[in-house]
Each structure stands twice: as C-alpha cells, then as structure tokens.
Amino acid sequence: MSVVSEKIEPVPIVFEDDGLVPNNPMPFLVYKGAVALDRGHPEATIEGLFGANGWGAMWRNGVYDFLHYHTSVHEVLGIARGHARVRFGGDRGRELEISAGDVAILPAGTGHQCLSASPDFSVVGAYPPGPPMDLQRPTLESHAKALKTIPLVAIPATDPVMGKDGPLVRLWRR
Numbered sequence: 001m002s003v004v005s006e007k008i009e010p011v012p013i014v015f016e017d018d019g020l021v022p023n024n025p026m027p028f029l030v031y032k033g034a035v036a037l038d039r040g041h042p043e044a045t046i047e048g049l050f051g052a053n054g055w056g057a058m059w060r061n062g063v064y065d066f067l068h069y070h071t072s073v074h075e076v077l078g079i080a081r082g083h084a085r086v087r088f089g090g091d092r093g094r095e096l097e098i099s100a101g102d103v104a105i106l107p108a109g110t111g112h113q114c115l116s117a118s119p120d121f122s123v124v125g126a127y128p129p130g131p132p133m134d135l136q137r138p139t140l141e142s143h144a145k146a147l148k149t150i151p152l153v154a155i156p157a158t159d160p161v162m163g164k165d166g167p168l169v170r171l172w173r174r
Contacts (some may be wrong), residue, residue, distance in 0.1 A: 003045055010035050010060070010105070010167050015089030020138035021069055021111035022146045023089055026155075026172045030096065034161055035078060037101055046103075046124040049050035055126040055160040062121050063114035067091065067138055070108055071130045071146040073153060076160040077104045082121035087113050090138065103161050108145055108153040111138065128156035138140060141146040 012027035024087045032084060043060055050058060055076055063077065063086055083099035089115035098104060127133055130153070136142040155174065159166025 003019045003036050003049055004034055004161055007143075008032075008161075010103075012171055012172075013048065013088070013094060015093050015110060017092045018092045020140070020143055021067070021090030021093075022109040022143055022150060023069075023093075024107035024150060026107040026174075028088055028107065028110050029168060029171065030098070031103040031105075031161055033066075033101045033104050035101045036070060037080065042080040042100065043122060043124050046080055047126075050076060050078065050124065050126040050160045051144045053160050053166075054158045055128050055156070058124060058126040060122065060124055062117060062123055063112060065113055065114045067113040067137050069138070069146070070106075070133050071136055071142075071149045072108065072134045072152075073127045074108050074156060075106045075110075075133070076126050077106070078124040078126075078160075079103070080124055082118035084117035084121050085115045087115055091095040100132075105160060107172065109150045111134045128153055128154075128158070128160075138160075 010029035159168035
C-alpha cells in the first residue's frame, strides 16, 4: 500500500519579493492530505517517503516562530502530527492551516513563520542533495545577498512526494 495518494496534485502559490523576503519566482507547493501516516510512527513514514525520493539531510522539529528563509537550498516540510497556522511568503504572504499528512515544498528564498500550533505539532523537514541549509532573517543586507545566491540553487531532480515524475519537476523551471 502506497503512503501517497496517486492522484494528488499540489496547490502552487507564487509569492512576490517584498523587499525583505526574496521568495522565488518558482511556486511554493502545498500537498493537502498527501501522506497516509502510520499512527504509531508518522515521522518515520514521512522520512521514508522523502528518503525514497532523494531528499535527505532530514530533521524533526516544528517551524520556527520567527520569519526566516533559506538561500542555499530548497526545503520540504512534512506534517507528521497535529496542526499549525504558518505564514508563507513573508509578512505580505499567505497564512495557511497545515495538518498531519500535508506537505509543503519551499523553493529557496520562501519566507516562513509559525504563528500558532497544536501542542503535538511535529514536522519532518528535508533538503535535496546540495549545500547545507542556511538560515536568513529578513533584513536589507540578507535580501541583497539572497538575490545573488538563490538563482544558483539547483532545481531538484525529484519531487519529495511523487518522485522523478512528480509535479515539482514539471512546475519548477528557470
């Protein structure tokens, strides 16, 4: 039995550069209810899915409660337990409710910040092969540097949810 619904398509959202958070012209992707989780080991279910699709360097935690973004790497967030309200795209972005089984894929530069979360909120994050993750806060200086580094981040060969033929491969183009 597959842990992923075969017919699921992500919702693509493009966030504009707001002068402090660069975001990315490639769309942020959110899969709602994409992963059928093992009740006893939901984090392991997500780790297995991401790992099978070539996204490693995984971690388990939540989403930071301060606005930040990454300039050296794309990131995927798989919601293993609970639910949260997260603002994606910076202060002028969009607030989304994410919950267990959802997956969000953030192209480099996409701002994100947890606004509220259930006590059991648990996230598995991962990155495609490449440089290590960096963490940037929204300042004019970090924004200027980000505009130079983000275009150099390689497009992943696989979608962390659907693999080599997944929507990310079709939707992320330069």
